[in-house]
Amino acid sequence: MAERGAIAAAPVEKLIDEFNKLPGIGPKSAQRLAYHVLRTPPDDARALAQAILDVKERIIFCSVCQNITDEDPCSICASTARDHAAICVVEEPLDILALERTRSFKGVYHVLHGVISPLNGITEDDIKVAELLGRVRAGGVTEVILAMNPTLEGDVTLMTLERRIHRDAPAVRVTRLARGLSTGSDLEYADEMTLTRALEGRQPV
Amino acid sequence: MYLGQLSLSNFRNYRRLDLELPAGASIFWGENAQGKTNLLEAVYLLATTRSPRTTNDAEFVRWDAMEDGIAATRIIGRAYRGRVATQIEIALMARGGEDGQLPKAAKRLRVNGIPRRATEMIGNLLAVLFTSQDIDLLTGPPAGRRRYLDLTLSQIDHAYLRALQRYQRVMQQRNMLLRRIGEGRATPEQLASWNEELILQGSAITTARAQAVTELSIGAAQVHRTLSDQREQMSIRYTPQLAEERRGGLPESVEELRQLYRTAIVRRQAKEIAAGVSLVGPHRDDLVFELSGRSAGAYGSRAQQRTVALALRLAEAAFLRERSGEEPVLLLDDILSELDQRRRAAVLDAVLATQQSLITTAELDRFTPAFLAGAAVFDVAAGTLRRVTPTGGTAAGDQGSDAAETAPAVSQSP
Numbered sequence: 001m002a003e004r005g006a007i008a009a010a011p012v013e014k015l016i017d018e019f020n021k022l023p024g025i026g027p028k029s030a031q032r033l034a035y036h037v038l039r040t041p042p043d044d045a046r047a048l049a050q051a052i053l054d055v056k057e058r059i060i061f062c063s064v065c066q067n068i069t070d071e072d073p074c075s076i077c078a079s080t081a082r083d084h085a086a087i088c089v090v091e092e093p094l095d096i097l098a099l100e101r102t103r104s105f106k107g108v109y110h111v112l113h114g115v116i117s118p119l120n121g122i123t124e125d126d127i128k129v130a131e132l133l134g135r136v137r138a139g140g141v142t143e144v145i146l147a148m149n150p151t152l153e154g155d156v157t158l159m160t161l162e163r164r165i166h167r168d169a170p171a172v173r174v175t176r177l178a179r180g181l182s183t184g185s186d187l188e189y190a191d192e193m194t195l196t197r198a199l200e201g202r203q204p205v
Numbered sequence: 206m207y208l209g210q211l212s213l214s215n216f217r218n219y220r221r222l223d224l225e226l227p228a229g230a231s232i233f234w235g236e237n238a239q240g241k242t243n244l245l246e247a248v249y250l251l252a253t254t255r256s257p258r259t260t261n262d263a264e265f266v267r268w269d270a271m272e273d274g275i276a277a278t279r280i281i282g283r284a285y286r287g288r289v290a291t292q293i294e295i296a297l298m299a300r301g302g303e304d305g306q307l308p309k310a311a312k313r314l315r316v317n318g319i320p321r322r323a324t325e326m327i328g329n330l331l332a333v334l335f336t337s338q339d340i341d342l343l344t345g346p347p348a349g350r351r352r353y354l355d356l357t358l359s360q361i362d363h364a365y366l367r368a369l370q371r372y373q374r375v376m377q378q379r380n381m382l383l384r385r386i387g388e389g390r391a392t393p394e395q396l397a398s399w400n401e402e403l404i405l406q407g408s409a410i411t412t413a414r415a416q417a418v419t420e421l422s423i424g425a426a427q428v429h430r431t432l433s434d435q436r437e438q439m440s441i442r443y444t445p446q447l448a449e450e451r452r453g454g455l456p457e458s459v460e461e462l463r464q465l466y467r468t469a470i471v472r473r474q475a476k477e478i479a480a481g482v483s484l485v486g487p488h489r490d491d492l493v494f495e496l497s498g499r500s501a502g503a504y505g506s507r508a509q510q511r512t513v514a515l516a517l518r519l520a521e522a523a524f525l526r527e528r529s530g531e532e533p534v535l536l537l538d539d540i541l542s543e544l545d546q547r548r549r550a551a552v553l554d555a556v557l558a559t560q561q562s563l564i565t566t567a568e569l570d571r572f573t574p575a576f577l578a579g580a581a582v583f584d585v586a587a588g589t590l591r592r593v594t595p596t597g598g599t600a601a602g603d604q605g606s607d608a609a610e611t612a613p614a615v616s617q618s619p
């Protein structure tokens with residue numbers, strides 16, 4: 001850190017620091033990336049900066065399912081081809097990509113953006129639980145599939161949602177993915193066959 | 206079951222060690238503080254992934270390997286079950302340790318070269334460790350007795366180990382939530398799901414512990430009769446916190462057990478929130494070692510306590526054998542010198558009955574010539590090992606040139 005300060009100009013220094021904040025990027029990689037940007041043509045650099053800005057300025061949360069989108073409601077929530085009576089609840093937007101790859105789910109989604117974890121300062125008020133309950137209470141929903149990752153925190157989140165949905169809308173069927181996923185594995189990384197089977201074999205909570 | 210090879214790098218006082226171990230008895234002979242105990246600790250680590258001596262993994266790292274602020278410690282063993290060998294490996298990456306702080310260590314486990322979790326590694330090598338501090342199990346705090354149960358059960362019951370790991374995580378999360386509720390940043394209602402997990406894992410742990418203690422108690426009583434003059438009856442009694450909730454001890458069915466946990470948790474909720482920690486669960490369990498119904502830890506003489514501890518270890522070996530169908534490796538850490546003739550004979554009988562024993566001692570004359578003749582003897586000095594002839598004398602000839610012939614089983618770089 002100290003030696004770099006002596007040789008890099010302030011803007012380069014700043015860029016290195018920004019890259020260093022990214023997940024999985026250490027000081028060495030941050031330097032490499034910064035010097036790469038330094039050598040790229042101005043148009044390419046501008047395109048990169050614009051793409052980053054667009055993500056922040058044009059991507060929003062879908063007001064229905066909370067997934068990231070550039071239009072509200074998102075294409076899945078707006079689709080008349082989807083079954084709006086079945087909501088599949090996932091932890092993160094990436095989980096939707098994994099489930100969509102299976103092509104076996106025709107319903108709609110709800111993204112929690114996290115799981116309950118007091119150690120990380122996250123309670124049910126910090127994730128999109130209220131929004132889900134709002135959708136369920138509004139009617140027209142017959143089944144909620146809880147597709148949490150098979151971790152302790154995923155299971156606790158699942159139990160909490162089950163209890164809340166049952167209290168607010170006792171008629172709604174609540175199911176969970178079949179135990180095809182091994183404990184501790186991520187939905188995001190599960191292969192399509194495993195996910196399809198987990199969806200088909202879903203069980204009442 | 207036996208350990209055929211043991212390799213250490215940067216482990217405690219060993220820079221590098223490659224050791225071939227035969228089945229049967231091996232004796233590690235040397236002065237104190239030369240690395241005998243460290244060897245047994247390494248083997249116990251391979252069996253359980255945990256040390257009997259410390260909960261800070263960074264302590265394993267050879268101290269002068271830390272010079273550049275980062276060090277890799279490696280323990281590799283080859284465990285044989287019949288002719289089938291399994292390579293098990295623990296690697297520790299230690300970092301930091303500046304400003305007088307202990308370094309932090311990250312532990313990586315591998316089985317046959319493939320990264321594995323503890324639940325997948327434990328069970329490939331079974332071990333029972335006898336030490337002169339075993340008496341602390343009777344006289345020390347309850348945490349030591351819970352740790353004893355956990356280490357013993359984890360070796361042969363993967364479901365137990367999984368429940369234990371999950372329970373520990375539940376405790377951390379739930380304690381944090383209790384603190385947040387106490388500070389008004391969460392509501393008691395949010396405890397419900399954590400309570401269910403606590404009850405689920407807690408009941409599994411309590412059930413497994415109760416069963417194990419019953420088996421250990423029967424085995425230990427049997428061993429104790431042969432070790433003592435039979436005037437007293439040894440027993441081990443499991444005293445789960447939950448038993449205080451109900452007259453007549455633990456209920457028979459798991460469903461009733463869960464209900465008992467549920468009632469106890471609800472009853473103590475206000476206290477738990479005030480304390481900011483979980484007050485109900487198997488983390489409050491205890492064991493009592495008794496002689497004719499009286500606590501041996503509280504009322505026994507030193508000699509009686511020593512015999513009870515020895516009976517417990519021998520029963521533990523039988524328990525592991527019964528449950529797994531495999532002979533555990535016996536690790537005897539300098540315990541023979543403190544035993545009288547009769548108890549020493551009982552231990553050596555157990556050694557002869559099992560497939561492999563690793564024994565440390567400062568005095569070879571504790572063994573009969575017949576026993577020594579059948580054992581491999583290693584001389585341990587300052588973190589280096591040399592195999593000496595089975596009769597106990599050092600090999601003839603000058604060490605330097607003969608080393609390759611007299612010590613084919615040991616190789617090490619300085």
Ligand SMILES: [Zn+2]
Pocket residue numbers: 062063064065066067073074075076077078
């Ligand atoms: Zn949407």
